[in-house]
Amino acid sequence: MEAENAVKANLPSMSNPQNKLPAAASWSINLFFILYSALCVIPLLLIISVSFSNEQSIVRRGYKFIPEQFDLSAYKFLLRDIHQILHSYGITISVTVIGTLLSMIIIAIYAYPISRSNFPHAKFFTFFVFFTMLFSGGLVPWYLVYVQMLDLKDTLWSLIMPLIVSAFFVLIVRTFFQTTIPSAVLESAKIDGAGEMRIFLQIVMPLSLPVLATVALFQTLTYWNDWFLSLVFITNDENISVQYLLYKMMANVQYLASNPTAAAEIAKAGGMVNFPSETVRMAMAIVGVGPIVLAYPFFQKYFIKGLTVGAVKG
Template sequence: MKQVSGTSRASQIALNAFFALYSLNCLLPIVLIAAVSFSSETDIIRDGYKFIPQNFSLEAYKFLFIDWMAIVRAYGVQLFVIVVGTLLSVLMMACYAYPISRPDFPHRRVFSFFAIFTMLFNGGLIPWYMVYVNILHLKDTLWALIMPFLGSAFWILVLRTFFQTSIPGPVIESARIDGAGELKTFLSIVLPLSTPVLASVALFQTLLYWNDFFLPMVFIVDQEKYTVQYLMYKALQNIQFIAQNPTIAAEITRSGGVITLPSETVRMAMGVMGIGPIVFAYPFFQRYFVKGLTLGAVKG
């Protein structure tokens, strides 16, 4: 029986059409969010969401940038957390995964069990909070936004598998014969050969740090340490509270003030501000992403 080595032209066209439609289905919500953010609040309330704004408006962004210094400061905090957190987390997980990938490390099964155990069980929210606040004294510091994500058992196992299957043993042995120690071998040989999987892990860690608003909500009190996501979350909460509380609206109107809260368009503008910057991270990681995940997941 002749083995078919490829797919037919019709199958290729069908697959390309399927993935084109799937990609379009993923992009359309983002396009809609951007379109609504540039629409008039009155048009949204009257006609609903539309892909093409009837009346182009920047009121939502003007509303957000009333206190533009807070947004700039939040972006600075967010970038610091992402850069420092991503670099430290990738380095720490690689340092943990490399020894347990070596067959000559006598305690590799014990340390592998420690990593797997944390995937199944945890101490709960209250002990976790007490450790960071009462023991490590990290409350209201930027390190409280970095340390909880420095280690991930899943990515440690992915890195371990990559080191086992993709780093040739003779290369490490030749380095040892040439007099290189474990640290020099790890830094000069293992890490450069592991660029694809390291970049893939770094991408997911970047997304994790960028999307997080729970840690600021738990640990941060000083408004100057707010991240972008938490700042937007607080702003959205305040808008909803004022819009849904008629007593506050009546008091503001009685005192001579005027309430103009573009709630729907502001929500979408917040989405654009939350999505936009992280999109620029993908081109940097794209060429490593697929290769890193494939090579790192060959075996369990």
């Protein structure tokens, strides 16, 4: 018996080559994501390096990960309009925070009723929001609604309202409510005397933090990266976003780089003679990224949980 038990105890070591397969697969997956992460980070490092490089060295020898000649001309060029940049930063941060919060509230309020099987008009309102994903009224009617009907031109609300609801995210949140939140929990709460509003605020919303945080992350990126609304609705520099400000600055730099006559006139007036057109593009990219790179860590926990919710059924 002792010998038999010893043989059985050694059986796992005899099947050791098979046990190594999961470890090998794990290493392969880790290696893949390491390479993928490097492919995402390396371009950013190159952009940072070029933004601190000398313009002439970039023109002569191209982009390099290590600056051949350290130069802050690109950032000095941007700092000439530092007050406008800071003001536009404030506009963008305000629009992003307010827009994301309102977006989450409205999306959740719309998605919850159409996720309930006892709501008689759920199919109609689901089709209504889905229809907007397929068809739109066009750019001109869209513009007239916000400018003439709502009178939002040259206001911060014109940068918030057009992006406040996404039909795609409404359907995602609706599907989460239907498939993840147990209906038995809602029914038991109703039996205990809880109303719909209390069920929504104290049960549904806390259980839906993963999907809400995931959608909030994408909405935050949408608001932060938007420049088109400032182009369409804003006519003064008081309310333009930082993305549109950088877009205007980049257009001006490209125009001066391709128009020697205009650059010569500016030089005569005492302006900057050599415009760092290549390096300033990279510096603008760094300035445009700004605080948004700090937003992801706050959403990461819920973002990962939102991707894995429902992957394993108990």
